[in-house]
Amino acid sequence: MTASIYDVAKRAGVSISTVSRILNNSANVSDKKVQAVKEAMEYYQYEPNQFGRGLVKQRSNMIGVYTPFHSGSVFESSYTLELLKGIERVLTRHNYSMVLISESEEYSNRVKGSPRFMEYVRQRRIDGLLLSGLNGKSMDEEALKQILDEEYPVVYIGKKFHKKGINVYAQFESYMHQMIETLYADGHRKIVLYFYTTHENYLTGIVKKAKEELEELELIPIVLSHMTDIRPDLIADFRKYVIGGGCTAICSPGIETTQIILSVCGELRLSVPETVSILSVEHKIGEGRRLFPQISAFFVPAKDMGSGAAELLLDMIEDCPLEETSREYETKFFDRESIRQL
Structure with missing residues (x-):
């Protein structure tokens, strides 16, 4: 299998963004890290292809949005649709596009142990990742832990569960x-x-x-x-x-x-x-x-949650200082008299 920038970063013990900076000579990196990356590239005989080099220099300007199969179709859920509207509102303003990464039960059963969003991360087809609908201690969350440890730009929608993670949540x-x-x-x-x-x-x-x-x-x-x-x-x-x-x-x-x-x-x-x-x-x-x-x-303000998640993710991608790692949203009760007092 052809090695990816993800494999190089993992072997060198650095983040993907560090490998990208070294390939592009765009920032000061310690000699120790440069040597580790070069050794990993030689080990894998890694040569960025033209598309990959374009990602390093110019980025794809695409953000992946992942929903697992147990969340149902994105077109059947008002929650997911509102979430996507909020995400799109922010991405469009910053000249990014959204890539929907949905996962059917058939795909999940066929590709054991690796949720679909890992393909996009490892192949550098997206600049960052937004995750929704993670379910307990599933393989989705285990994969998320992996990319969090690699300092890949990712924000998830749900309760905070990893010390390195950035999330939005509605309690x-x-x-x-x-x-x-x-x-x-x-x-x-x-x-x-x-x-x-x-x-x-x-x-x-x-x-x-x-x-x-x-x-x-x-x-x-x-x-x-x-x-x-x-x-x-x-x-x-x-x-x-x-x-x-x-x-x-x-x-x-x-x-x-x-x-x-x-x-x-x-x-x-x-x-x-x-x-x-x-x-x-x-x-x-x-x-x-x-x-x-x-x-x-x-x-539950799903649209605002989507916007907030996208804002936090773009700040990570642009290396902006992050003042918060978890953003909570409040709910509001509307009484329309469908509850009878007994």
Whole structure:
């Protein structure tokens, strides 16, 4: 296999940007590092091709944006679409283009141990990387640790988990707990809590905290393993937990799911909020207001998060001083009377 600049940097024990500076003679680098890079280049017989040399000198002006297969299609998620709008807003202003790096389950099963974004990093096809939808201690996060250790420009959207990482975050655990507390304060004691697979690793902690702090609460957490056809599962859930089990409230993780929930309520002749209360998350402000009936929701500013992540990444690429390594965004609650006080 032909060696890449990534391999040279790893063998020399330096960052990719240091190798680039040495190849381009663009900055002062210690003799020790220069010798280590030269030795690594000789070891691999590494010769930057014309495209690679262009990347060293001029950059590609492309930023990779990665979403793994368990996040669902980018075109089905208002969260991802709003995130991309925010990213594009910043990249366009700075003359960068966005490269979507999506990963199907088929690709993930075929290429074991290496998420797709590693191809783009190792081949220097992008100048930096934005990651969304990492799920627990997956191979995605292990790969991210590798490139963080190599000082590759990367920002991830999610809770901080690596001392070298730069991230943006909306305090997912906090607003999910606020959703539960909001329903509990209105008298609901038996609540169904839906999660997307992307957030499954947070489930245990959220459920444990809720049960410790809200003594009379009976919480039923359900992970939505896919988004292609969840309607049959929701119908079964509502028959079991609402009609047959006495649940009075539902926490929905997103407007897409809430729309299906409302359709299921119509089919099963369950009125909102008289029979069952619904509280959702929205990522585009006012999404819950456009549903019928209107749905109360916690607004998560996905577009601002995308813009913030892109700003931090471009500062890294341009070697600007970073005043923050983690940027948090606050949510806002909109009460649209889809919760009945018991």
